[in-house]
Amino acid sequence: MEDGTVDTPEELLAKQHRKEKKDLQAKIQSMKNAVPKNDKKRRKQLTEEIAKLETDLSQKHEEELEQLKATTDTKSDKVEEAINGVETMKVDDGNQEEVKQPRMTKAQKRRDKKAAHEKDRENRIAEAEVENLQGVRHQEGLMLAQKLSQQQLQIKEISSDGHCMYRAIEDQLAQRSKPGLIMSVKELRCGTAEYMRSHADDFLPFLTNSNTGDMYTTDEFDKYCNDVEHTAAWGGQLELQALTKVLHLPIEVIQADSPTIKIGEENDGEAITLVYMRHAYGLGEHYNSVERLKDPANVEDS
Structure with missing residues (x-):
């Protein structure tokens, strides 16, 4: 700083958080500018994406504050314990027993306060889970189950690891038991990236830089395709x-x-069916596969 003083860890973290919030607002503005106002569907998706970004950043900041507070409390506890140790050594043997009597130190008060805070946090999480049974995730699941049952289908869960869309397609192909159609996630990603690279003109108009709102450059598109293939x-x-x-x-x-x-209705053959869920997990968007609806009676007998 200009006056020669050194920022405390709390002040440094506050500065970092302010900058990250400012950067996020700039990113959000760019995202808004990149979506036409008359595209209601994309605007709705954008609103959800923005809410997710803001929630993720808020959660990140809260975790960093708690981590800093825990580190600070630990250091304070060690200092206080060291001071108490020195005080104990200064007391004569006749009063030693009295010194050893339990007493509520500032460090213990902080620990108790932290434990109470953690318990309160766990209670809030439990309440949120109960509330969610009536929330968007639960309602989404009910609506999907109803739609799928009309086609004699049900959701087949796919792990949420960034590969969910490709894993769902991998599962769909495996269910067909046709060796020529079976492809791994790696093969699907590789094929996707290769096709996009060789047909750049079909995809570039739909990819924009979130900071500038401009269409991807050739280098940015190459990186996008590399991420599709390798990450x-x-x-x-x-x-x-x-x-x-x-x-x-x-x-x-x-x-x-x-x-x-x-998509791709010009192609012949049985369609690959995926389920898209907006509220499946904390991260939000997720793809699942489907399978034939199981007969409840047969499930009970098995």
Whole structure:
């Protein structure tokens, strides 16, 4: 600082949080600018994406504050214990027994306060889980189950690890028991990236820089395709569009509160069916596979 003083860890963290909030607001503004005002569907998705970004940042800041407070409390406890140790050594043997009597130190008060805070936090989490039974996640699950049952289908859970869309397609292909159609997640990602690279003009207009709102440059598009191929980057409608070309199969995506999205209908063959969930996990968006609806009577007998 200009006056020569040194910022405390709390002040440094507060500065970092202010900067991150400012950066997020700039990013959000760019995202808003990149979506046409008359595109109601995309604007709705954008609102949900923004809410998720703000929630994630708020949670991150809260965890960092708690971590800093825990570190500070630990240091304070050690200092106080050291001081108490010195005081004990100064007392004569005749009063030693009295000194050893339990007393409520500031450090103990802080520990008790922290334990109470943790218990309160756990209670709030438990209450939130109960409330969620009537919340959006539960309602989404009910709506999807009803839609799927009309087709004699049910959700088949896929792990949430960034590869969920590709894992759901991998599962759909495996259920067909046709060796020529079976592909791993790695093969699906590789095929998707390769098709996108070789048909850049079909995808570039839909990819924009979140900071500037400008269409991706060639380098940015190359990085995007590399991430598709080599990382756990989430897949979306662009990747599904590429996959219909790679697999020569149509893909349908069932959603709770929106019409089913059908991609690659020009392809023959049985459609790959995915379930898109907006509120499945804390991270939000998620893809699951489907399977034939099981007969409850047969499940009970098995």
